[in-house]
Amino acid sequence: MSTSIRLAIDVMGGDFGPRCIIPAVARSLQQISDLQVILVGDAEQVEPLCKKHQLPSGRFRCVSTTQTILAEDSPASVLRGKPDASMRVAIEQVRDGQADACLSAGNTGALMVLSRSILGTLDSIERPAIMAALPVAGKACYLLDLGANVDCSALQLFQFALMGSEAARELSGIERPRVGLLNIGSEVNKGSQRVREASELLRQSDALNYIGHVEGDGLFRGDADVVVCDGFVGNVVLKASEGLAGYMQAELRKALTANLLLRCLSPLLGAALRPMIRRHDPGCYNGASLLGLKGVVVKSHGGADENAFAAAIDRAAQAGRSNLPQRIALRLEGSVPASQ
Amino acid sequence: MSTSIRLAIDVMGGDFGPRCIIPAVARSLQQISDLQVILVGDAEQVEPLCKKHQLPSGRFRCVSTTQTILAEDSPASVLRGKPDASMRVAIEQVRDGQADACLSAGNTGALMVLSRSILGTLDSIERPAIMAALPVAGKACYLLDLGANVDCSALQLFQFALMGSEAARELSGIERPRVGLLNIGSEVNKGSQRVREASELLRQSDALNYIGHVEGDGLFRGDADVVVCDGFVGNVVLKASEGLAGYMQAELRKALTANLLLRCLSPLLGAALRPMIRRHDPGCYNGASLLGLKGVVVKSHGGADENAFAAAIDRAAQAGRSNLPQRIALRLEGSVPASQ
DSSP states (O other): OOOSEEEEEETTOTTTTHHHHHHHHHHHHHHSTTEEEEEEEOHHHHHHHHHHTTOOTTSEEEEEOSBOOOTTOOHHHHHHSOTTBHHHHHHHHHHTTSOSEEEEOSOHHHHHHHHHHHHOBOTTOSSOEEEEEEEETTEEEEEEOSSSOSSOOHHHHHHHHHHHHHHHHHHHOOSSOEEEEEOSOSSTTOSOHHHHHHHHHHHHOSSSEEEEEEOGGGGGTTOOSEEEOOHHHHHHHHHHHHHHHHHHHHHHHHHTTSSHHHHHTHHHHHHHHHHHHHHTOGGGGOOEEEESBSSEEEEOOTTOOHHHHHHHHHHHHHHHHTTHHHHHHHHHTTTSOOOO | OOOSEEEEEETTOTTTTHHHHHHHHHHHHHHOTTEEEEEEEOHHHHHHHHHHTTOOTTSEEEEEOSBOOOTTOOHHHHHHSOTTBHHHHHHHHHHTTSOSEEEEOSOHHHHHHHHHHHHOBOTTOSSOEEEEEEEETTEEEEEEOSSSOSSOOHHHHHHHHHHHHHHHHHHHOOSSOEEEEEOSOSSTTOSOHHHHHHHHHHHHOSSSEEEEEEOGGGGGTTOOSEEEOOHHHHHHHHHHHHHHHHHHHHHHHHHTTSSHHHHHTHHHHHHHHHHHHHHTOGGGGOOEEEESBSSEEEEOOTTOOHHHHHHHHHHHHHHHHTTHHHHHHHHHTTTSOOOO
8 A cells, every 4th residue: 555645636727727737746746755646637738748847757647638627617517517527537536546635726616516426425514615724823724614605504514613623633733723603793692593503512512622703803813723604704704805915915015115215125125024925825825625525625726826736735635644534524423413 | 053063972982981082072173163062971081081182162062971881781781771871862862853973982782773773764774784994995995784784685785785875975975886795706696595686686776886796805906885795794804804904014013123124214114104004094994884774873993092083073974964864765765676
């Protein structure tokens, strides 16, 4: 049995496709000595790039496909059509035991429905969720769900908490991750019916280090290691945060280059600000996990550059190495209240 | 009939009470020449402060009260108890025609239930909403609801859009404010059932300049002048944005004072950054409107300092001057689809 970590990568996904992904793979193969990759996509595009970036032979192989899933393809249509899509074939590598994890920068909705259909959902899980890390003070705050489930029952929110807690333990090495429930007040009687019910389930469970409600500003105070919410709220908060961070950085750049004197000082200012910017670079935290499936699937940001895609490879390798689905399944046994 | 603008202020509300509010009032009385204020609160605390800050006689009067609503008071308990609370008496000034608007920095839930009970809700409005401005590139993006309504029907979201549009016109002077619906994707089939239904109502109405769905990051790209969502999402997004902005400013300050050379340059850097920070100071945008009531009620941030409270006085005066409730009532006539 091989002890290497085997990753199936959908090289056709994302805004930049193979010309961004192949150099990221080349770099990751240098940095992660036991990494093996299966590159799934159009061989005519992929093979010349593998030569160009000198991918080490014996550590990668290509699986050629003829179809690509587009951003505008509906989840329903990708289930019926495109049997030879690179995304589908990459997930099938995990199902068939050829890979320990699958990574794609393609259409998130399509990745979720294909993963559920091909890999299946863990027995006691009602719905899988998408989880990503927000960079707060150089640490990760894991937020889920990020859009897979628009409406969630209290039990689903409870399951997200268990899955997120286990993932934070594996990915960040925190022994007892602090789990919070996103809400509009810290008092127990706040929020919608479903959030209050979820809060009750979480309080009654001893399987979790539940710290209670976390408000929007608590996300950026490091109040919790894992924060749980429904997919509508999570998606809006994540995108608003990305939007605001980008907006503030652009405003800062404008202000610090407003006159000649400041522009002369830019090497000094750049050196002072670079560690902070690097510590909060969303690219370093790229790689959202699809949790609750019977296999490891990681979603890269569609607009990821080479650096960011390499970060997602890291995350996928880590999740595959720790066999996260099996750990979540073990954790769920006996921890989940009976379906309501 | 007086043409001055008369403001009833709950001076006991907020984290700092009269010692922050009275100096803010003193400054606003200097700056707004036709402003008259009714200071509602504990006369023993208020009157010495009025002397100390030399409030011009003839432009203010005190209404003494013996009770204060606390942050932990439940909305239900403030309706039954505390008949002489400063917040209640301040709202009653509007009901009794003594004031054109009421301003409080106290408990938001209490302010909403007391306002609904004392002033009443506009005829065609199902539920009032709370609206605040996000500072984006020196302009306001109005977001509502911010927590008055945890769950909202499609019709309520539609009504929020009409109220927000009218408020943006009065407060920002935009002729046809661009109204967006906060959602997790730009496609028409995205989001929860209720959001999709609201989207349909908005698309069919010609009373609004409806631009479609706005995603979280769109809030900070200036895509819309008014963005509508339910109170849970709005509250979380607003607080997350405030939390992130505060966190990034603190990180920036740390980075720019990390060494002696940078500290020597701090006057220069301060001058470069100050206009940007001022343009985005949440304090300058302090003052959330309670829309849908038969009177003008404005909520200041509980932690507002003197500057921020003065900004809320400005906003309350502006809303009172334009007689926003009457304008909203006129706008609603004939624009609201039949209740579903």
